[in-house]
Amino acid sequence: MIASLESRPGPLPRRRTANLIGLLWCAALIAYALYVQYGLGQEPCPLCILQRVAVIAVGVVFLAAVLHDAADDRFARIYGVLIVLAALAGIGVAARHMWILAQPPGSVAECGASLDYMMDVLPLHEVLAKVLTGSGECAKVTWEFLGISMPAWVLLNLAALAVLGSVANFVLKKQ
Numbered sequence: 001m002i003a004s005l006e007s008r009p010g011p012l013p014r015r016r017t018a019n020l021i022g023l024l025w026c027a028a029l030i031a032y033a034l035y036v037q038y039g040l041g042q043e044p045c046p047l048c049i050l051q052r053v054a055v056i057a058v059g060v061v062f063l064a065a066v067l068h069d070a071a072d073d074r075f076a077r078i079y080g081v082l083i084v085l086a087a088l089a090g091i092g093v094a095a096r097h098m099w100i101l102a103q104p105p106g107s108v109a110e111c112g113a114s115l116d117y118m119m120d121v122l123p124l125h126e127v128l129a130k131v132l133t134g135s136g137e138c139a140k141v142t143w144e145f146l147g148i149s150m151p152a153w154v155l156l157n158l159a160a161l162a163v164l165g166s167v168a169n170f171v172l173k174k175q
Contacts, residue, residue, distance in 0.1 A: 014174065015065075015173060016066055016174070018164060018167065018168030019062050019065040019079070019165075019169070020062075022083070022161055022165055022168065023059055023062035025164070026055050026056070026062060029157055030055055033048075033055075045097075048097070048150065050093045051090055051093050051097070051151065051154045053090075054086055054087070054090025054091075054093060054158065055154070055157075058083055058086045058087050058162075058165070061082045061083045061086060065079040065083075065168070065169060070174070071174050076169040076170070076174075077169060077170060079169045080165050080169030083161070083162060083165030083166070087158040087159070087161050087165070088162065090154065090155075091158050091162075094155035095155060098151045098152055101151065
């Protein structure tokens, strides 16, 4: 399939354009998350914050790929790998969040300390361990669109961004 895309007649989008689309997509996701937080007044749980960090990390790699616009395919492949790795980390967090949401009511521990407090008093590895175990605030569905929760939408978007980052940096050429 990759070979068929490369030899296909007609113009394909340039690598830089595809990376710019990825960057703008990440910016739109973060802008909407901030709107939900500040415009709709829904505070993000710790797992939501980690998903935002993953989206931002993917966006930063897309930004680097746009600014560098590597002529050397090796550099482009590095950007592609970094995009996929950051997206996979976010997909893992979103999948964990979806699993917590699927648990029966009362089976998830009640709300714990805030993420800010944990970051101040605990080492990073302990904070991540506590956050990924989930708490009561992570077990509540407070937002849905088309019957799909926010973590599921984040997972779908990160998967699509990983595909876009792969195509942009492994298939498309600088031209």
